[in-house]
Amino acid sequence: xxxxxxxxxxxxxxxxxxxxxxxxxxxxxxxxxxxxxxxxxxxxxxxxxxxxxxxxxxxxxxxxxxxxxxxxxxxxxxxxxxxxxxxxxxxxxxxxxxxxxxxxxxxxxxxxxxxxxxxxxxxxxxxxxxxxxxxxxxxxxxxxxxxxxxxxxxxxxxxxxxxxxxxxxxxxxxxxxxxxxxxxxxxxxxxxxxxxxxxxxxxxxxxxxxxxxxxxxxxxxxxxxxxxxxxxxxxxxxxxxxxxxxxxxxxxxxxxxxxxxxxxxxxxxxxxxxxxxxxxxxxxxxxxxxxxxxxxxxxxxxxxxxxxxxxxxxxxxxxxxxxxxxxxxxxxxxxxxxxxxxxxxxxxxxxxxxxxxxxxxxxxxxxxxxxxxxxxxxxxxxxxxxxxxxxxxxxxxxxxxxxxxxxxxxxxxxxxxxxxxxxxxxxxxxxxxxxxxxxxxxxx
Ligand code: SAH
Ligand code: SF4
Numbered sequence: 001x002x003x004x005x006x007x008x009x010x011x012x013x014x015x016x017x018x019x020x021x022x023x024x025x026x027x028x029x030x031x032x033x034x035x036x037x038x039x040x041x042x043x044x045x046x047x048x049x050x051x052x053x054x055x056x057x058x059x060x061x062x063x064x065x066x067x068x069x070x071x072x073x074x075x076x077x078x079x080x081x082x083x084x085x086x087x088x089x090x091x092x093x094x095x096x097x098x099x100x101x102x103x104x105x106x107x108x109x110x111x112x113x114x115x116x117x118x119x120x121x122x123x124x125x126x127x128x129x130x131x132x133x134x135x136x137x138x139x140x141x142x143x144x145x146x147x148x149x150x151x152x153x154x155x156x157x158x159x160x161x162x163x164x165x166x167x168x169x170x171x172x173x174x175x176x177x178x179x180x181x182x183x184x185x186x187x188x189x190x191x192x193x194x195x196x197x198x199x200x201x202x203x204x205x206x207x208x209x210x211x212x213x214x215x216x217x218x219x220x221x222x223x224x225x226x227x228x229x230x231x232x233x234x235x236x237x238x239x240x241x242x243x244x245x246x247x248x249x250x251x252x253x254x255x256x257x258x259x260x261x262x263x264x265x266x267x268x269x270x271x272x273x274x275x276x277x278x279x280x281x282x283x284x285x286x287x288x289x290x291x292x293x294x295x296x297x298x299x300x301x302x303x304x305x306x307x308x309x310x311x312x313x314x315x316x317x318x319x320x321x322x323x324x325x326x327x328x329x330x331x332x333x334x335x336x337x338x339x340x341x342x343x344x345x346x347x348x349x350x351x352x353x354x355x356x357x358x359x360x361x362x363x364x365x366x367x368x369x370x371x372x373x374x375x376x377x378x379x380x381x382x383x384x385x386x387x388x389x390x391x392x393x394x395x396x397x398x399x400x401x402x403x404x405x406x407x408x409x410x411x412x413x414x415x416x417x418x419x420x421x422x423x424x425x426x427x428x429x430x431x432x433x434x435x436x437x438x439x440x441x442x443x444x
Contacts (some may be wrong), residue, residue, distance in 0.1 A: 009035045010044035014061060015052025017204050017240070018175075019085055021146075021155045022113055023050045026084075028145035029117050037147075041072060046080040046120070051087035053170055055342035059087055066101045073103040080123055082106035084113060089174035091346070094133050109133040110175055114141045137161060137176030142185050152393055152423045153200035153236075154193050158186055158224065162206035164243065166270070167281045167348040168313060168341060171206055180212050183219050183227060190231055197423060200236035200391055203228075208239050209246035222250035229258040235425060236391060236408065240266045241308075244292055245283045252299050263300055264410045267292075268308035272327030273320035276313050279352070286327060293331050304334040304379075304409035311368055312341040312361030314352035321364050328371055334379045334409070335436075336372045340365050373435050380433035383411065387443055390428045392421050403442075417442030 009030045013023040026048055027037065038044050049065060052058040066083070073079050081104045088094050089109045097107055106119045111134040119130045140160065148154050159180040162172045190201055203224075205211060212219040228237055237260045242251075244267055255261040267289075271277050274285040284292075296303055309324060328336065340361050343350045388407045396402040396414045403417045405428075414437060415428045421442070428440040 007035050008038040008044045009046045009048065010038050010041050011048045011050060012065065013050045014058050015050075015054060015086065017155050017202065018157060018206075019050050019052055020149075021157055021204060022085070022110070023048075024146050024148050024155075025144045026050070026113060026116055027147035029114075031147045032145050033117060033120075041069070045076075045078060046082065047072075048082045048084065051083060051085035053087040053090055053093075053174060053344070055339065056344075057342065062087060063100075066097070066104065070101075070103060080105045080120065082108070082116070082119070084108045084110075084116075086110055086170070086174040088133055090170070094131050098129070098131060105129045107131040107133070111137050114144050137179060140179055140181055142181070150393065152198060152391060153202070154198050155204050156186060156189055156193075156201050157181070157204045158208060158239075159205035159211050163210070164207060164283075165281060165348075167279065167352075168310065168344065170344040170347060173346060175206065178207070178210060178214065180215050180219075182215065183212075183224055186224065187227060187231070190228060190234060194231060194233040199234070199423070199425065200238070201228075201234065203237065203239040205239075206241060207243040207246060209242050209248065209251060220248075220250065222248060222254040225251065225254040225258065225261060229254070229260050231260075234260055237261045238264060238410070242267050244269065244289050247292060249295070252296060256299050262408045262410070263302055264304045264306070264408065265296060265300075266306045266308075267296075269327065269331075270308060270310050271313060271316070271320065272324035273316070274323075276316055276320050276323075279315060280310075280313060280349070286323060290327070290330065302409070304411070305331060306335050306337075306410070307331075307333050308337045308339065309368065309372075310339050310341050311364045312356040314341070314349055314356065315354040316341075316356055316364075321368075325368065325371055328368070328375065332375055332379065333372065334411070335376050338365060338368055338372060377433070377435040380411065380435065380438060382433075383407075383430045383438055384433050385430065387427050387429050388413070388440075389425055390415070390440075391425055392417065392423060394422055395419070407438075412437040413440050414438075415440035415442060 011023050013019050051062045083097055083104055094107045105123045122130050161176040161178045163178045165172050209221050211221040269289055272286055390405040390413055392403050392405040396404040402414045404414050427443040429443050430438045430440045432439040
């Protein structure tokens with residue numbers, strides 16, 4: 001019994017898909033040394049918090065959750081607590097965590113996660129706590145074991161880091177400069193996934209369109225997409241995130257020509273005001289963005305477009321905000337992740353003097369969400385009575401009599417269907433559209 005308890009891990013992940021993938025690697029390393037997953041912190045002998053620092057809220061959640069672990073550690077002094085991820089890469093943060101939460105055993109960053117088993121070993125063998133943060137990114141480490149959450153779809157990171165330095169964003173400081181994986185390493189990982197039964201992959205990077213720039217010989221993102229599109233047995237390819245300044249015509253052509261590349265593009269606009277975009281250092285104007293959208297819609301009919309938007313960036317006037325609202329309406333996004341601007345230490349925007357009042361930010365945020373949701377609902381309505389291809393992911397979370405999956409365009413569909421089709425592609429007729437999901441029935 002005790003032995004069983006000693007071998008359970010619990011991982012909590014905040015933030016983006018890249019963090020999710022890093023957590024799957026931590027899980028893979030733990031599985032290799034005999035651990036199994038638990039969904040209950042009380043049952044775990046090791047708890048890992050993989051943190052995010054893109055917005056202040058994400059950090060506050062980590063503090064709250066770490067505080068709550070004190071009691072568990074008192075009850076079970078053998079419990080190992082580890083904190084890692086982007087938040088730890090910030091100057092002074094690792095020290096702060098250890099000072100405020102002295103019962104934390106291991107602190108590490110984004111560049112040295114592959115060394116986690118070594119840290120764990122030291123804690124266990126030498127009974128010491130370990131703190132190691134690498135300021136500089138290392139060479140890409142291949143071959144780290146990975147324990148994926150889904151059996152049908154997987155994330156595959158193709159590049160690490162970011163060189164863009166948008167003025168609000170902390171990512172380039174905590175994830176380092178751009179580094180691309182070799183195309184053959186990516187291909188081999190995907191072939192291996194297909195052999196294990198995976199049908200869909202999402203290629204990940206902070207700006208996938210700058211993939212391959214530093215590789216010898218040079219391989220463009222469009223080249224990579226074409227290579228992956230040829231992998232037999234793979235059904236769907238998605239990618240994120242695309243920076244509008246870098247999404248090339250060649251990539252659009254690759255999607256058009258490809259059979260597996262899904263008709264869905266996540267293209268964060270951040271703001272509809274050219275003045276604010278320039279203050280954000282995004283390197284495109286409102287007009288550039290709209291021209292790109294027009295091109296995408298022309299070339300890829302039926303494409304679903306999603307985006308990220310920040311409200312309340314320093315200096316944003318009512319007029320700038322109205323520009324964002326009008327752009328959202330003009331594009332007609334299928335969905336949008338909307339964020340209230342959050343001040344991040346060491347970023348240029350944090351030093352801008354014209355910070356916006358919280359009340360104004362919230363008021364604009366609410367107005368924006370209303371418009372975004374209304375358009376999402378309209379877009380979903382277009383699916384009613386249509387038959388769409390769904391990759392069946394499993395039982396629906398809220399209603400186990402239904403199955404759940406997504407369309408090629410990324411829409412979440414809950415539907416009546418046969419359980420033996422989990423992990424497969426099926427045709428589903430959409431019977432009803434809601435704002436955030438669709439309802440349907442499998443077509444027999
Ligand atoms: N590399 C991706 C996204 C990185 S972070 C890209 O360039 O699009 C994900 C999203 O978080 C961003 O697109 C942005 O909308 C939001 N974000 C980043 N920093 C933020 C901040 N300081 N305040 C509020 N939102 C922020
Ligand atoms: Fe952040 Fe901009 Fe890089 Fe995206 S492109 S990670 S928003 S700096």
